[in-house]
Amino acid sequence: xxxxxxxxxxxxxxxxxxxxxxxxxxxxxxxxxxxxxxxxxxxxxxxxxxxxxxxxxxxxxxxxxxxxxxxxxxxxxxxxxxxxxxxxxxxxxxxxxxxxxxxxxxxxxxxxxxxxxxxxxxxxxxxxxxxxxxxxxxxxxxxxxxxxxxxxxxxxxxxxxxxxxxxxxxxxxxxxxxxxxxxxxxxxxxxxxxxxxxxxxxxxxxxxxxxxxxxxxxxxxxxxxxxxxxxxxxxxxxxxxxxxxxxxxxxxxxxxxxxxxxxxxxxxxxxxxxxxxxxxxxxxxxxxxxxxxxxxxxxxxxxxxxxxxxxxxxxxxxxxxxxxxxxxxxxxxxxxxxxxxxxxxxxxxxxxxxxxxxxxxxxxxxxxxxxxxxxxxxxxxxxxxxxxxxxxxxxxxxxxxxxxxxxxxxxxxxxxxxxxxxxxxxxxxxxxxxxxxxxxxxxxxxxxxxxxxxxxxxxxxxxxxxxxxxxxxxxxxxxxxxxxxxxxxxxxxxxxxxxxxxxxxxxxxxxxxxxxxxxxxxxxxxxxxxxxxxxxxxxxxxxxxxxxxxxxxxxxxxxxxxxxxxxxxxxxxxxxxxxxxxxxxxxxxxxxxxxxxxxxxxxxxxxxxxxxxxxxxxxxxxxxxxxxxxxxxxxxxxxx
Numbered sequence: 001x002x003x004x005x006x007x008x009x010x011x012x013x014x015x016x017x018x019x020x021x022x023x024x025x026x027x028x029x030x031x032x033x034x035x036x037x038x039x040x041x042x043x044x045x046x047x048x049x050x051x052x053x054x055x056x057x058x059x060x061x062x063x064x065x066x067x068x069x070x071x072x073x074x075x076x077x078x079x080x081x082x083x084x085x086x087x088x089x090x091x092x093x094x095x096x097x098x099x100x101x102x103x104x105x106x107x108x109x110x111x112x113x114x115x116x117x118x119x120x121x122x123x124x125x126x127x128x129x130x131x132x133x134x135x136x137x138x139x140x141x142x143x144x145x146x147x148x149x150x151x152x153x154x155x156x157x158x159x160x161x162x163x164x165x166x167x168x169x170x171x172x173x174x175x176x177x178x179x180x181x182x183x184x185x186x187x188x189x190x191x192x193x194x195x196x197x198x199x200x201x202x203x204x205x206x207x208x209x210x211x212x213x214x215x216x217x218x219x220x221x222x223x224x225x226x227x228x229x230x231x232x233x234x235x236x237x238x239x240x241x242x243x244x245x246x247x248x249x250x251x252x253x254x255x256x257x258x259x260x261x262x263x264x265x266x267x268x269x270x271x272x273x274x275x276x277x278x279x280x281x282x283x284x285x286x287x288x289x290x291x292x293x294x295x296x297x298x299x300x301x302x303x304x305x306x307x308x309x310x311x312x313x314x315x316x317x318x319x320x321x322x323x324x325x326x327x328x329x330x331x332x333x334x335x336x337x338x339x340x341x342x343x344x345x346x347x348x349x350x351x352x353x354x355x356x357x358x359x360x361x362x363x364x365x366x367x368x369x370x371x372x373x374x375x376x377x378x379x380x381x382x383x384x385x386x387x388x389x390x391x392x393x394x395x396x397x398x399x400x401x402x403x404x405x406x407x408x409x410x411x412x413x414x415x416x417x418x419x420x421x422x423x424x425x426x427x428x429x430x431x432x433x434x435x436x437x438x439x440x441x442x443x444x445x446x447x448x449x450x451x452x453x454x455x456x457x458x459x460x461x462x463x464x465x466x467x468x469x470x471x472x473x474x475x476x477x478x479x480x481x482x483x484x485x486x487x488x489x490x491x492x493x494x495x496x497x498x499x500x501x502x503x504x505x506x507x508x509x510x511x512x513x514x515x516x517x518x519x520x521x522x523x524x525x526x527x528x529x530x531x532x533x534x535x536x537x538x539x540x541x542x543x544x545x546x547x548x549x550x551x552x553x554x555x556x557x558x559x560x561x562x563x564x565x566x567x568x569x570x571x572x573x574x575x576x577x578x579x580x581x582x583x584x585x586x587x588x589x590x591x592x593x594x595x596x597x598x599x600x601x602x603x604x605x606x607x608x609x610x611x612x613x614x615x616x617x618x619x620x621x622x623x624x625x626x627x628x629x630x631x632x633x634x635x636x637x638x639x640x
């Protein structure tokens with residue numbers, strides 16, 4: 001086939017030359033083989049093919065996206081670097097606060113403490129403040145710096161603490177606490193770093209020991225006491241400081257087995273708390289507490305006392321405290337004493353005291369040469385009228401001694417289980433001398449002791465002597481008077497004298513109270529007008545509290561408190577009021593009643609006893625009104 005024919009055949013549509021040129025596919029056929037490169041190469045080839053077909057806008061967008069990705073990546077690196085730089089600008093370990101000052105101080109001494117702080121960071125500290133936490137025994141004085149922030153807490157505002165800065169605050173004040181007590185200061189520095197929003201704090205603490213107390217306090221207690229025996233605790237206090245104290249409280253914590261009987265002065269709350277109120281510089285006082293102490297042999301009983309004050313919502317803030325121990329010891333001798341059949345009774349002026357002492361050997365062996373001693377401490381007894389059957393009275397110390405010979409032969413040898421009695425009587429004076437305000441609250445103390453050389457003793461201890469005390473208080477003597485006058489300087493009266501049937505006559509009635517030796521509380525005087533009597537509602541002095549019930553005709557004078565010595569050291573407590581009567585025909589020729597019997601009731605604050613005094617009714621026979629004669633006492637008829 002010529003070249004021309006081949007060319008025509010090649011381009012003829014129905015030519016079969018191409019079909020004839022095909023051969024059988026084998027492993028060497030290129031189209032059946034994979035490319036010698038990797039799959040990644042194939043992907044890259046496809047990308048290149050794709051890229052080969054991107055237009056200009058697509059290429060531009062692709063470049064922008066790449067730039068953004070690069071920017072984000074670089075920004076992240078910068079952010080991390082800046083964050084790490086900022087974090088290194090602050091560490092709470094480079095912020096410190098500390099307290100400098102004396103670690104041993106005296107109560108009532110003005111002391112200074114420096115609170116130092118520093119910031120060693122590159123970052124400043126915002127909203128800085130120091131919270132000073134201290135015991136309530138500390139009283140700060142520079143209140144312009146310290147702002148109260150709760151119980152035992154004060155706040156100090158600082159503000160900003162700049163980078164690499166430091167400062168200090170001086171705190172002044174005084175401690176009022178018991179000797180040897182250990183107190184503290186806690187300082188907390190709170191702040192917010194300028195590169196943070198969180199609150200941080202640094203802390204410091206300083207311990208302080210108190211070398212002395214602001215108020216002297218002493219406690220006396222017996223070293224030993226017999227089983228169920230009488231004990232007395234004596235408390236003394238004095239303000240040694242340079243300031244007055246207000247609202248002071250003294251509290252006693254009694255040992256288990258203590259049975260309270262009485263105290264001088266009387267407790268303000270139950271039987272363990274006393275309100276000392278205002279204790280001025282140099283002022284002092286004493287409290288005596290009496291009772292019995294029960295316990296087993298060799299048991300130690302501890303009493304504790306605390307003196308301080310209460311603040312709102314707080315426990316007792318203690319200024320001083322003491323404690324004493326008493327050991328229970330066994331005695332072979334039992335003693336018991338009574339006065340008028342009792343132990344701690346109250347006496348009245350002029351009353352006779354019948355005293356009896358019972359003793360018994362409760363040991364297992366006999367006791368030789370027993371001696372009984374009774375000492376009487378009193379200024380109100382009339383020893384000139386002492387009635388003593390045996391024994392010897394010694395006036396130098398008002399004591400009575402009984403010995404075997406010649407008083408009681410049985411005391412020469414008191415065998416196991418044997419007992420006996422001694423007795424005497426002595427009256428209370430009819431008149432008690434009251435010369436000043438301190439002449440009040442009289443007590444008779446009777447101390448009984450029984451001794452024998454056979455009573456056991458032990459190394460280092462004093463010889464054990466059986467003893468017992470009783471205390472006899474004197475009730476205050478109260479005198480109530482009811483008097484009446486027609487002619488009276490404070491109240492003007494009207495009406496006929498003598499009183500006449502159907503006509504009104506007025507009188508001025510007086511109540512007078514005299515109180516000798518103890519303070520009285522809740523004092524009240526009551527009486528009533530007769531049915532024919534009338535209340536004129538005129539009182540002198542006008543500020544006295546008198547009530548009248550028109551339905552019962554009852555008159556009540558609410559006196560309140562009456563101090564000891566009233567009517568002795570000064571004038572009696574007195575009130576006067578105006579009443580009237582209108583006689584009837586059946587009363588002609590008789591003295592007409594003006595006021596019923598008057599009754600005074602009160603409570604003796606010292607002895608705790610209720611007092612009642614009554615005086616007879618008042619009639620028109622007013623003998624105390626010297627301007628009246630007996631002819632003016634009886635009711636007369638009309639026209640007489």
